[in-house]
Amino acid sequence: MFIRPAKALQGKIALPGDKSISHRAALLSAMAVGVTRIDNFATSADCASTLECLKRMGVEVGRDGTTVTIRGSGKTGFRQPDGHLDCGNSGTTMRLLTGILAGQGFESVLTGDDSLRSRPMQRVIRPLTAMGAAIDSESGRAPLTVHGTKTLRAMAYRPEVASAQIKSCVLLAGLNAQGETSVFEAVATRDHTERMLRWLGVDVRQTRAEDATKISVSGESVLTAKNLTVPADISAGAFFMVAAACLPGSHIAIQNVGLNPTRSAIIDVLSRNFGAAIEVSEQHEVNNEPVGTMIV
Secondary structure (H helix, E strand, O other): OOOOOOOOOOOEEOOOOHHHHHHHHHHHHHHHEEEEEEEEEOOOOOHHHHHHHHOOOOOEEEEEEOEEEEEEOOOOOOOOOOOEEOOOOOOOHHHHHHHHHHOOEEEEEEEOOHHHOOOOOOOHHHHHHHHOEEEEEEEEEEEEEEEEOOOEEEOOEEOOOOHHHHHHHHHHHHOOOOEEEEEEEOOOOOOHHHHHHHHHHOOOOEEEOOOOOEEEEEEOOOOOOOOEEEOOOOOHHHHHHHHHOOOOOOEEEEEEOOOOOOOOHHHHHHHHHHOOOEEEEEEEEOOEEEEEEOOO
């Protein structure tokens, strides 16, 4: 195989769907009432693990390429799986699903591959235990046995570290808790969960509280199915952006890419620190997520 360096990059690029948003689209659609169609669903193995776990919980999931259809079970309509829920290598699947399962009235076991079973899960176990769920683990690691309860207690939680997965886990558990559950963020993390919850009809309240942002949901919330389109993954686009910025005479257009401000630091780094000419056009919102065409 001979690989010759390119002198410049030219053309339009259509990237796969954003993984973070795809996970949340599947999980929240499963908690909704009604049928949701998800377009441009990510093709990654991690997101496929999320879909397989939902199927094991009795959720009707259909897939045709990058289009996924989910018939929601409602917040507490899931079925106890007849075996372990295999999250593969996906920490997002395990952590967010643990929050959902904490509010179900049955026992379930989440596991994954060797890598996932080596990762710490104590940061989601602690708040969920405080809310009333019982979770068994292997020294704070998977497999996790979640003894769900339909009487979760609402809580106000300050994560020890900034993490969108921990925040999302607690908020998803809060949807099945008695009262209002809040997460206090001293450092902003990606907010795909909050944006999608609002798209599906949940009143997500966000206020400034002293040195943190307070994000709250009510246990009385109802999620209503609504079609979703997953923006292109800006993380996948970073490779092309860097390459185009390094090769004089390049001109590429990355279409329908997600421009969530919690994810778009690559634009600032290339333009401010390295002098790359980056233009964003055709900006609009898709299910509460900012998207546009990025020209480098």
